[in-house]
Amino acid sequence: MTYDASDGPPKLGLGTWQNTDPEECVESVRYALDLGYEHVDTAQAYGNEEHVGEGIERSSVDREDFFLATKVWIDELAYDDVLASTRESLDKLGTDYLDLLYIHWPAREYDPEETLAAFDKLYDEGTIEHVGVSNFEPEQLDVARETLDAPLFANQVEMHPLLPQDELVEYARANDVKLVAYSPLARGEVFGVPELNEVAEKHDASEAQVSLAWLMQKDVAAIPKATGRDHIEDNFAALDLELDDEDIAKIDGIDEREREVDPSFAPW
Numbered sequence: 001m002t003y004d005a006s007d008g009p010p011k012l013g014l015g016t017w018q019n020t021d022p023e024e025c026v027e028s029v030r031y032a033l034d035l036g037y038e039h040v041d042t043a044q045a046y047g048n049e050e051h052v053g054e055g056i057e058r059s060s061v062d063r064e065d066f067f068l069a070t071k072v073w074i075d076e077l078a079y080d081d082v083l084a085s086t087r088e089s090l091d092k093l094g095t096d097y098l099d100l101l102y103i104h105w106p107a108r109e110y111d112p113e114e115t116l117a118a119f120d121k122l123y124d125e126g127t128i129e130h131v132g133v134s135n136f137e138p139e140q141l142d143v144a145r146e147t148l149d150a151p152l153f154a155n156q157v158e159m160h161p162l163l164p165q166d167e168l169v170e171y172a173r174a175n176d177v178k179l180v181a182y183s184p185l186a187r188g189e190v191f192g193v194p195e196l197n198e199v200a201e202k203h204d205a206s207e208a209q210v211s212l213a214w215l216m217q218k219d220v221a222a223i224p225k226a227t228g229r230d231h232i233e234d235n236f237a238a239l240d241l242e243l244d245d246e247d248i249a250k251i252d253g254i255d256e257r258e259r260e261v262d263p264s265f266a267p268w
Contacts, residue, residue, distance in 0.1 A: 005129065008178030009100065009154060010067050011216045012239055013039025014232070015182060015223035022051045028227045029055025033066060035236055041156075041180075041223040042093075043071035043104055044085060049092035057094055068093065069100035071134055071156075074108035074265070081109070082118035086127065102132040102156055106140045107265035112147045123150040132156060132180075137267050138171050145175065156180040159220060161190060161211055161251050162258040169218060181215050184222040187260045195254050199247045205237075212238035214251050 014032040019025045025048045029040060033056065042052045049070060056063070070093065076085035090096060101122065103115060122128045130153035133144055145152045155172065159165045159181035172179045185208050190196050196207045203210070208224070212235060215222045226232045243251075 005067070005099070008219070009069070009180055009221045010037075010039040011221050012212065012236065013037065013041050013067070013069075013180075013221060013223040015225040016040070016042045016048055016052055017046055017182065017225055019046070019048055019051075019225060019227055021227075022048075024227050025051035026055040026058060028232060030058040031229055032226075032232050032236075033059035033061040035232060037066070037232075037236065039067040039069070039221065039223065041069045041182075043102075044073045044076065044089055045071070045104060049089055053092050053094040063095055067099040068095060069102065069132070070098060071102040071104040074105050074110060077103065077109040077111070077115045079114045079118045082115060083121065086122060090127070097126065098128045100130045100132045100154060101128040102134045102154070103136075105135045105263075105265060106133070106267050112143050116144060116147045120149045130154065134182075135266060138167065140267055141171060141175070141177065145177075152177055154178040154180050154221075156182055156223075158183045158259060158261050159215065160184050160186040161193065161196060161214060161254050162186050162256055163260075164252070169220070173219075179220045181220050181222045183260050184215055184224050185211055186258060189258060189260070193254060193256065195250050199243065199250060202247070203241060203243075205241050206234055208234055209238040209241050210243070210247075210251070213241040213243050214248065217243055217248065 014037050029052050070089050119131045131150045132154040134156040136155050190211045191207045199210045200207045212222045224235050
């Protein structure tokens with residue numbers, strides 16, 4: 001592989017949330033992997049793991065040459081349910097191991113002692129290479145790190161120029177926990193932000209590329225959802241976009257704040 005997992009997940013991945021049309025999901029995963037993406041993200045709750053698995057099978061990329069992550073849903077976080085549902089995810093994805101397994105939310109059946117013991121077991125037996133959490137705030141991160149035997153590898157959260165997550169960025173840096181940004185384009189809201197328009201015009205780039213480059217230059221992996229080839233290619237080009245200090249300062253200076261994902265069981 002061209003990446004070192006000790007540096008965290010590959011900086012650009014394909015997100016598959018709401019990618020529920022079977023053939024569209026299969027083809028987007030296949031095309032992204034064949035294009036050069038090295039990171040694919042899904043979840044039990046997305047209802048598309050088997051389609052992601054078929055896309056992987058149809059691609060020309062060997063399993064060991066990309067990073068695959070999924071998430072355990074909040075109804076499956078009791079000890080035995082973590083183990084059983086993860087086996088089901090492996091079967092659907094057509095793989096015998098995961099690079100990263102996340103707790104999707106610290107909610108409903110989540111119990112740090114019981115849930116994390118199951119993750120430790122999966123880690124110890126080699127079924128998962130890394131343990132991750134998603135939508136955790138510092139308080140939940142502290143408890144998870146204290147409870148786990150395995151290292152806590154990553155926290156996946158909503159993050160984009162309208163929700164910069166400064167506290168979690170600082171926490172991640174201080175505690176060697178990698179951040180992974182979902183909804184990195186704020187569900188399309190980034191296209192209407194003047195500061196992003198200006199930076200995009202300066203670099204002859206898209207606002208999506210600017211937002212993704214901004215995240216990656218903060219050492220945050222981004223997993224934008226994309227289905228059409230044009231969007232998959234446009235996002236991939238963000239890997240070649242280097243923002244200067246002036247660009248970063250302009251984006252950091254955006255005052256508008258907007259959270260796109262805010263369920264009633266969220267920990268904030």
